[in-house]
Amino acid sequence: MSRERKYTFGPVPSRRLGLSLGVDVIPKKLCSLDCVYCEVGMTDKRGLARKEYLPVNEILAEVKEVIAEYPDLDHITISGSGEPTLNSKIGDIIRGIKQITNVPVAVLTNGTLLNLPEVRQDLLDADIVSPSLDAVSADVFEKVDRPNPKLRIDTIIDGIKLFHQEYKGIMWIEILFVKGMNDHDEEVFRMKQVLDEIQPEKIHLNTVIRPPAYAIAQPVGEERLKEIQKILGERSEIVGVFKETHKTLQHNADGQAILALLKRRAMTVDQMTESLAMRKENIIASLKQLDLGKFIKSYIFNGEEYYQAL
């Protein structure tokens, strides 16, 4: 596919979702939060208004075209450049994708709008919904997720509980731990209490593994993550870097596919090779065509060279 991909990216290999095609339903970067660890970048304006920010018909037409190229997909994942439930047509998008394909649909959400009945209703047809819950105390929530001032963590937790009661699919809670912010025992034990009340199918523990929006966001070490996992109990598992090569090497992935990925997240050449199942030399050649400084930039994070769309 050589035409510009506006709404889809990847597929990307994901520890949680296998080979996952990303679908972006929100313009960069519209979100109700401004998480210190965000891979997409800082949030200029933390919005709460729901609108059809990107057109449903165009999104569905592109999904239909792209999935024909990837027969091995494990999931189609609605996520991307902001908070997907801010798109007021997310319910139509989920149902539309399910009419096109049997590949299960997952939604990654920050959970901040789940207190709204219409948002819970919109997500009912998804196969997997994974809300984030990086904090359960107001001060920790402020520090890690830098929310829109109208948001209250107690209301968000109530929304997640209600959704889990109404929803027939699988719900995974994701917690991203940032060193010195939400990884102390007091907060983790409070999280345990809340999670015992929610009873999600799984709890995924993550940390900062890609360049964050704010340099202050540092990863939690593996040992501490294991201690936290013990506290949170058997539903919890540590997720993070995942290595799985595609079953077949794609030769037709091009600069547009690379650009679509780099618009959503910074990646190293090896991560792009893995993700797009392209040969490394092809990735390097495509990056040259994308013209460093014109469409993409590069920088060093944790000793590795990352590329990102401008």
Ligand code: SF4
């Ligand atoms: S990590 Fe997700 S919820 Fe947080 S600011 Fe980025 S897009 Fe929004």
